[in-house]
Amino acid sequence: MSLFSKLERCASEGRPVRVGLIGAGKFGSMYLSQAPRTPGIHLIAVADLSPDRARQSLLRVGWDDARFAASTMEAAAKAGTTVITDDADAMIASPFVDIVIDATGSPAAGIHHALKACEHRKHIVMVNVEADVLAGPLLARRAAEAGIIYSMASGDQPALIAELVDWARTIGLEVICAGKGTKYLPAYHSSTPDTVWGHYGFSAEQVAGGDFNAQMFNSFLDGTKSALEMAAVANACGLTPPRDGLAFPPCGVDDLPNILRPVCDGGILADRGTVEVISSLERDGRPVFRDLRWGVYAVFEAPSRYVRDCFAQYGLRTDDSGRYAATYKPYHLIGLELGISVASIAVRGEATGATTEWRGDVAATAKRALRAGEMLDGEGGFTVYGKLMPTADSLAQDALPIGLAHNMVLKNDVPAGRAVRWSDVEYDASKEAIHVRREMEAMFRSEISPAQAPRKVA
Incomplete structure (x- = not known):
């Protein structure tokens, strides 16, 4: 039986798949445009740091006000409508949510939401590749231990x-x-949010009329x-x-x-x-x-x-x-195809791709000569870009992952083209994302070396 026919059966039997979306940006908006057209799917909640932005996203993709007028998830479940909230943790914990989608793009947020999904045993679709690369191997182990599915997002490459x-x-x-x-082009590695639109060929009118984020788009270009x-x-x-x-x-x-x-x-x-x-x-x-x-x-x-x-x-x-x-x-149609992941998890119990090993890592690499005292500004910013390398090499260099290279102050100068190291930055080891990443490095360091193939995650 096809995915679609199985979803139709869910609808006809009155047991829709209840989905909670975190993040109403571009990817989330594209999924929002399609979810109401899919039988057997009830998008019960949209969580966003800015509820007003979420409402605007829903209106922009064609929803009417009545569809997201619910005040609580319980009310939304009864009425078949959607609630908008700024409390993602409460949404994940809700008994009215079966599958969580993290489309935030924030590595720290993605890690937090994945851990909450493990705690409350909710399947999770990790649109957030930044979080997946930063800590996915550890999150995959935690998900397996919790008995939930941790999945890549169909539609994303x-x-x-x-x-x-x-x-x-x-x-x-x-x-x-x-x-x-x-x-x-090689010159793109030094691109910044100030130069990105010229490289893309977008006009000022196009940028002003769409949901474009200069730093996010620059992270694609650089x-x-x-x-x-x-x-x-x-x-x-x-x-x-x-x-x-x-x-x-x-x-x-x-x-x-x-x-x-x-x-x-x-x-x-x-x-x-x-x-x-x-x-x-x-x-x-x-x-x-x-x-x-x-x-x-x-x-x-x-x-x-x-x-x-x-x-x-x-x-x-x-x-x-x-x-x-x-x-x-x-x-690839990114969020327009995300429903495949939701359906695959819900009716087949299968992920649409998932982390199984730790083979690759992405190191924060200086776009130019950086000086002690400068603050790193992360993916697509003015200071660093992400360079792919084997995990064994990343661990040997003690490379700072690009997903954490936000708002960290440099202690040392870093020459252009060199990976920033943990020893080059001031950081707060008590922060959740940093703690999880360092825990994962310690866990895998004994398993991975330049002369040793990576071992299975689960």
Whole structure:
């Protein structure tokens, strides 16, 4: 039975899946636009630090006032409506909520909400890749211990990549490389919120008329979001990050099997079973032919001559040897697709991708020469960007994760291009997110070393 038919059954039997959403920003708003159109789903609450912003988001995506007029979750459950609140903890604890969605984008908030979901045994969809990369391996262990599902968010690229990887492996193909496309030039690593819109080509009118956040969009441009998403994929799919960070090679869909194959076979990969992000721009700024800027891909290898012949017989584009081929999805619709995760958890008891190992980490890396006394401003800001690296290397360098590089004051100078270290910053070890991260580092440090493969999370 399909997901949709199972949701229809939930609706017809009067037992809808009760969902609580935290964060009414862009991703959350896109889900809000679709949730009322999905049978068997009752969005019982929207939690946001600004209830007024949440109300405006609901109105903007087409809701009428009557749909979110409930004063309590109990009243919303009885009336089939939605309550707006600023108390996410109370929403998670409510007996009227089955599945929690964290779409806040705040690493600290995401960690807190995941721990609360474990405490109250509520399944959680972690849209918040920042939180997942910062502490996902530990959160996955806690979720398993609590007997709940901790899931990636369908529609976001990591979950879609994990789906392609799972497809390839399930039919007996070895995944050589998996990842996504983006718009990239080396100069983007130094981009700031002051320069971001020029790089995107957005006009002042477009920015003023939409729900755009300069620092968030800059985190996509400066390489941080790509690093975070590839770390999440590595940790969910057992793939290995490149030792020197993402290369962002210019590559169109037709060239995937040629470029993303091992060096010994004419490609650029130092290792098999890795992650990489491809650029939609040539290094001189020209557009790549048939780019994959909005999409995801997986490159795989034919295990035998017979399978290689099948690739050719059924029109699969391969490299010149016929051994390597690729599949891809040319787009992702982020929050519009989030309902797949909710449905998969509710009626199949399955995550749409989930952290299983700690293979990849993202280090806060200086965009320019930083001086002692400066304050770090996190993803997409003026001071640091996120660089992907193997977890073993991150631990060996004692690298500060990008997800915590907010409002920390530097004790030491940090040269441009170098990872900021824990010893370079002042920090409060009692803060929940910092405590959880340091606990995870201590837990895994004995399990991970440069000469030792990462071990399973659960």
